[in-house]
Amino acid sequence: MSADDTDFLAQRFEAHRGHLRAVAHRMLGSAAEAEDAVQEAWFRVSRSDTDRVDNLGGWLTTVVGRVCLDMLRSRKSRAEEPLDSTPHGAPPSPAHAAPADPEQDALLADSVGAALLVVLDTLTPAERLAFVLHDLFAVPYEEVAAVVDRTPAAARQLASRARRRVRGADVPEDDRVRRRRHREIVDAFLAAARNGDFEGLLDVLDPDVVVRSEAGVTTGAAAVARGASAFGSAALTARPTPVSRHALVDGAVGVAVLVDGRVERALRFAFVRDRIAVIDIVTDPERVARLDIAPV
Structure with a gap:
């Protein structure tokens, strides 16, 4: 990819950055990890051919969803560790140098709620991803299925199980x-x-x-x-x-x-x-x- 192409892709990625960060924050429950997930998504996107992508926003949401799924699964096998801020050899993120926005973090935390984050931690990674993508961001089950590598019907069942658990939890x-x-x-x-x-x-x-x-x-x-x-x-x-x-x-x-x-x-x-x-x-x-x- 030429430098001009990289710059153009970086501009398009930056236009979706706020949405991607919100998705990752709700998936992971951590503003810092959300930034890491968006960094990793940029690394993957910068190495991909996006010329044939019709809906860039939807495709980027899928990429971030897969990154978050990997991160959630890794919690099951090891203690949490901060990810490297930029994978070796990746182009700099279009907003890498910009500090996190405390006000935006507060908005995200308020919309999630501490109680919901506690309940989400009781779900399997696939249930959590299906619930967050579909219920909080209205991602169609067909696209959720592609992220979790299941059929659309199975993705619907994952979200439904997660929804029942969220509703059945004690609410502070x-x-x-x-x-x-x-x-x-x-x-x-x-x-x-x-x-x-x-x-x-x-x-x-x-x-x-x-x-x-x-x-x-x-x-x-x-x-x-x-x-x-x-x-x-x-x-x-x-x-x-x-x-x-x-x-x-x-x-x-x-x-x-x-x-x-x-x-x-x-x-x-x-x-x-x-x-x-x-x-x-x-x-x-x-x-x-x-x-x-x-x-x-």
């Missing part, structure tokens, strides 16, 4: 309080949307909130608030006479909207510092049927 008081607070935030969001309360929506939305649905993606608090307040309940609920229930939707805090006792659509939320950072709205009947929805 601070996590119960956090979950209750998140449900209150969701209630405030839905009430503000129904009432067309623009300011109330801005109060509970992260400035960089992302809303994803079959209709597309909306980003930014102002845009999301405008859409929610303009469409009100019609944008978030169903007819006739829907009933909304708090639920865990694929393991995340969410809302199930029922019509005649059947789940007609589901909303799944993610939070950063007590504000809504991601809203996934699923309305397609086939996708709804595949969701794991547990009433709260």
Whole structure:
């Protein structure tokens, strides 16, 4: 690979670095190890032919997933040791000289939660990877299967077993309080949307909130608030006479909207510092049927 090609690849890698670091952090539970995993991913990517890669972000997530899987498996056979910062002969990482961002580390730690990390440590490496990739990052089971070297059906079973263990674990008081607070935030969001309360929506939305649905993606608090307040309940609920229930939707805090006792659509939320950072709205009947929805 020429120097120009390496520089171009480094720029593309850097554009995905934050996402890759977040994936690795949730896999490994350590900011330092997450940096090591991203370093190793860069080493592997820099030695690969990426010309035929259509979805670089998805491919890089797969690479980082495999690196993390190797690191998790190594914990079973030896005491943890810091990895070399740069493998011998590898080109320098595009952001190798940049120090870790303490604020970003705090955001990641807050979104994971100490209790979840403890539970994740009880899972096998493959279960942990399947759960994190699918439930926290919405990676399709087909791609998860490629990382863990299983069939998509087996990858689904791995994630399902992990999900049951996570839900069945004892939840410390601070996590119960956090979950209750998140449900209150969701209630405030839905009430503000129904009432067309623009300011109330801005109060509970992260400035960089992302809303994803079959209709597309909306980003930014102002845009999301405008859409929610303009469409009100019609944008978030169903007819006739829907009933909304708090639920865990694929393991995340969410809302199930029922019509005649059947789940007609589901909303799944993610939070950063007590504000809504991601809203996934699923309305397609086939996708709804595949969701794991547990009433709260």
